[in-house]
Amino acid sequence: IQILQTDKQKKDLELQTTRIHLAKQRQVLILIALILLATAFLTIILFRQYKSKKKTNEKLWYQNNKIGEQKKELEKNLDYTNQLQEVLKDDLDHYMQLALRKQMNPHFIFNSLNSIQSFIMQNDKLSANIYLSKFAGLMRKVLENSEHQLISLSKEVEMLKLYIELEEQRFDNKFICNWNISENSNLSAHLIPPLIFQPYIENAIWHGLLHKEGERILTISIKKKENHLLCSIEDNGIGRKAAADISKNKIKHESLGTKITQKRIQLINSLNKTEIGIQYHDLSDSQGNPCGTLVELIIPATEMSILED
Numbered sequence: 001i002q003i004l005q006t007d008k009q010k011k012d013l014e015l016q017t018t019r020i021h022l023a024k025q026r027q028v029l030i031l032i033a034l035i036l037l038a039t040a041f042l043t044i045i046l047f048r049q050y051k052s053k054k055k056t057n058e059k060l061w062y063q064n065n066k067i068g069e070q071k072k073e074l075e076k077n078l079d080y081t082n083q084l085q086e087v088l089k090d091d092l093d094h095y096m097q098l099a100l101r102k103q104m105n106p107h108f109i110f111n112s113l114n115s116i117q118s119f120i121m122q123n124d125k126l127s128a129n130i131y132l133s134k135f136a137g138l139m140r141k142v143l144e145n146s147e148h149q150l151i152s153l154s155k156e157v158e159m160l161k162l163y164i165e166l167e168e169q170r171f172d173n174k175f176i177c178n179w180n181i182s183e184n185s186n187l188s189a190h191l192i193p194p195l196i197f198q199p200y201i202e203n204a205i206w207h208g209l210l211h212k213e214g215e216r217i218l219t220i221s222i223k224k225k226e227n228h229l230l231c232s233i234e235d236n237g238i239g240r241k242a243a244a245d246i247s248k249n250k251i252k253h254e255s256l257g258t259k260i261t262q263k264r265i266q267l268i269n270s271l272n273k274t275e276i277g278i279q280y281h282d283l284s285d286s287q288g289n290p291c292g293t294l295v296e297l298i299i300p301a302t303e304m305s306i307l308e309d
Helices: 002-121 125-145 153-170 198-209 240-248 256-272 304-308
Strands: 176-181 190-192 217-225 228-235 277-284 290-300
Touching: 002 125, 002 153, 125 153, 153 176, 153 190, 153 198, 153 217, 198 217, 198 228, 198 240, 198 256, 198 290, 240 277, 240 290
Parallel strands: 176 217
Antiparallel strands: 217 228, 228 290, 277 290
């Protein structure tokens, strides 16, 4: 009986140990199952996030490509718009310049018709006929030259000489004109805007020389200096200050030719990306008294061969 009881106690102890061991194994299995379940759940979540992120990245890539294409298209349209604006600006400047050149024609005609009228009223038919013939030739040259943006320097000088001849006849040869043209000017090879010098020559005659007593001299010089043409218009008249004082006592008269030419020069500089410069110099004698005016026009030299190329 004692032996049996001892065996029973051993078996009960072994059974209890086995139960404890099984309980621990069950706990381990449950823990492993929970870990596997959590791992599977986390894997599913990460996979879904990966798919969502991949889909989002694909959308972003597509949108970026689309934005890139739209950007290129916008840049292309912007370049085209800028080019169109430049063309339109050039066209506008060209037509404004043409309109300003056209305004010079009535200015010439008005002044010259006054002279013809004066000859007729004096019953000087011969002078009127000679003047009218020269005037017709001048108008033909002015109309021909005004159709072009640039003309040869020789044509401009030819037109100016005819204009000065008319002014000399108009004012009974009260002044003389001297021309100084350097050999390196090459009149036929260089191109300049038409009617660019005439208004300043007109001012020298009308406002400088005709109010002066004694000898009246107009000197026009043209020479090439480096890459520019330098045209000097000098008169030994009363000077700009005295001329302005005289103008104050008369009906206000604005120099239309000079005003138009200044606008033309601004447009020419803007259109051709050049810089035509004008400089005024008030001349004085040794005692400091005004003795004339010097106007210098500095024009970039444009050669005929360059234009043809």
